Amino acid sequence: MSRNLLVRIAFAVPAIAATVIVLRLGGWVLATFLACLGVLGTRELYDLARRQGVEPLEGLGYAAAAVIPFATVWAKGSTERWAEPAIFAGALWLVAVLTTATFARGPERRPLTAVAVTVFGVLYASALLAFTVAIRHGDHSEAHPLGSTALVVMPLVLTWVCDTCAMAAGTLLGGPRLAPVLSPRKTWAGAIGGTVGALAAALLYGPLVLDRVAMQLGSLQLVTMGAAVALAAQTGDVAESLFKREAGLKDSSSLIPGHGGVLDRLDSLYFVVPVTAGLFKLFGVV
DSSP: OOOOHEEEHHHHHHHHHOOOOOOOOHHHHHHHHHHHHHHHHHHHHHHHHTTTTTTOOOOHHHHHHHHHHHHHHHHOOOOOOHHHHHHHHHHHHHHHHHHHHHHHOOOOGHHHHHHHHHHHHIIIIIIIIHHHHHHHTTTTTOHHHHHHHHHHHHHHHHHHHHHHHHHHHHHHOOOOOOEETEEEEEEHHHHHHHHHHHHHHHHHHHHHHHGTTTTTOHHHHHHHHHHHHHHHHHHHHHHHHHHHHHTOOSSSSSBBBBOOOOOOOOOHHHHOOOOHHHHHHHOOOO
């Protein structure tokens, strides 16, 4: 076993345990966790932009990335009409970004690109992850806290199984490359293997976990979940590779021992979490 693999495992095991505990606690603990991930991910994306001569408006970006998860938790727990003030707050933040770019960036410092990267970084690295709150604190979360925890853990499990099966199938079978320019190691065999793994995991997770905590999903719903997670996870992985290729980097950072950066570890989940939240809403379980 390689030293790098040992480092990866040594970090992953306690990290997974801590994540499950945070998801179980939910609320402001979950918001704090997501805010930290959002800020770190936003910083890494801004670093990729800086390598290409773009200067994001960091302070405003980090502030929004930190606030979004807390605002989402507040909104889910509020009985008031929160959408209107949220829209106004978002508009005011955008005005602040544009105003800062106007006075702090001249035409030669690419103000339009700076604003675009600033906004995108926040939406990608923080807002997409905030859908975790929508799953954990759905309509039935107070009556079924264990069920809500099982629901929010489900996309994480399916994504991990998908990634593992894709890596195994790609290594064993090889074959044509899936996206040779963006991610040379990914193959069509790996993509199919990952999809099969996600489908099998979904069909097992339903009766073994969800049924035991009064959160039943039908077979068709489980198959839909498995297929959607497989597609979203692998698309998210390739999308993040696109950002790194453009910046000429292998990893988004070296923050996590043996794993690269936050963007590297969460690339699939940026796509999986909102897709899963939407499906759960459609199925009527959140």
